[in-house]
Amino acid sequence: MTLPGLRERKKQRTREALIKVALELFTEHGYERTTVDEIVDTVEVSQRTFFRYFSSKEEVAFAVQQMVEERFVEALRRRPPGEGPFDAMRNAVLSGWDTIGDAITEVVPLELYLRTFQMIESTPALLAVHLRRSTEMEETLARIIAEREGLDVDVDPRPRIAVAAFSGVMRVTGQMWGRGTDQSLEAIRALTERYLDHLAPALAPRWRDRT
């Protein structure tokens, strides 16, 4: 296992430069008003090269997000088998928020990532892609849960249902965080905890009995 050659390092630098410049332009001028040409002119590569690294203009907007998601999946895989499905997902998310900051900073400033996330939530075209990506992750999560519980995901619908409900709440969390004023990592962590606690009571037949 030698360190990667010059060629490989060059590729990595080009890729990171494209991501960084793209996110800066997107968050500064807006996604739709930024053209791919502007990005590649700044980085000084051809448009063709951009599309060799990213299959679409949308994809580059999710490059960092992608990393965060992979981390969450790993965290879920590592939860002790004793935990029930819902607790495992909940704890995976909550423990994830604690360490995610450092991992992001290695690629782009944390603040740029947070602004990117808000941009995604507020740009219809990106929001759509974000949601589709989420459902793809749900499939992964459902399979992990099914495996933990020793179930067949194609027979027992409960893993998918639990994951769908869980993800729905997580999505609302992200939405509310984006709309709020406190745009910090701590804020999103607190919201996550609070909203997940509300889920079970929200399904009760009547709400008026207790708050």
Next chain:
Amino acid sequence: MTLPGLRERKKQRTREALIKVALELFTEHGYERTTVDEIVDTVEVSQRTFFRYFSSKEEVAFAVQQMVEERFVEALRRRPPGEGPFDAMRNAVLSGWDTIGDAITEVVPLELYLRTFQMIESTPALLAVHLRRSTEMEETLARIIAEREGLDVDVDPRPRIAVAAFSGVMRVTGQMWGRGTDQSLEAIRALTERYLDHLAPALAPRWRDRT
């Protein structure tokens, strides 16, 4: 209240022709492989006219879906106030499936609609838009629920959370229906009922105790 003039009727016919031809071409050759030019050539209008009726190629794919959703929202509004939030949504959906068939048939054959739905689920670009549209509807639903319960949707997160969980399950239902073999209205109704029944138990701390 006079009947609409010739001009209005012509517009309606053009619109319906565009929808019908588009859905037929989409389901037959695939969404991506169908160009807007093919659609407008068949209907014999200019491309510019197409984009005056539909803001994008995607939008025409959701024209019928749009109608179905409006119906569901109306059904929810009509649920008796005595029902709890979850029961109201559940019953609105289930009662909706019973009458939706006729409403669809007035625009396109039911079978074409069902095939369109599957095409949406299996075409990434359309699935993304579908999911975004769903979240827009969730906002509407949350407001209705909040109103029914006398809550402020901006203060109490429970309406959004309940709707998010409910919608998550509905989405999985649609997905599973699309993948299955029984592509009938009855099948989707049965799945809906079955999956919603699974939601509350799926959130229980442990699953092994009971099925």
Next chain:
DNA sequence: TTGTCAATTGTCAGTGACTGTCACTAGCCT
């Protein structure tokens, strides 16, 4: 019935995302 107005449509020219092709450059490896 006819002429005028306004709504609707078509034509045309352009932009921007994305793709296939092919020549060229530059690490890599012997």
Next chain:
DNA sequence: AGGCTAGTGACAGTCACTGACAATTGACAA
């Protein structure tokens, strides 16, 4: 050093979509 090949750039083309303006055609009053 020199051949091999991964990666890049240049170029031409497709397709979704938009603005501007001209042409057409219902609607409606004189």
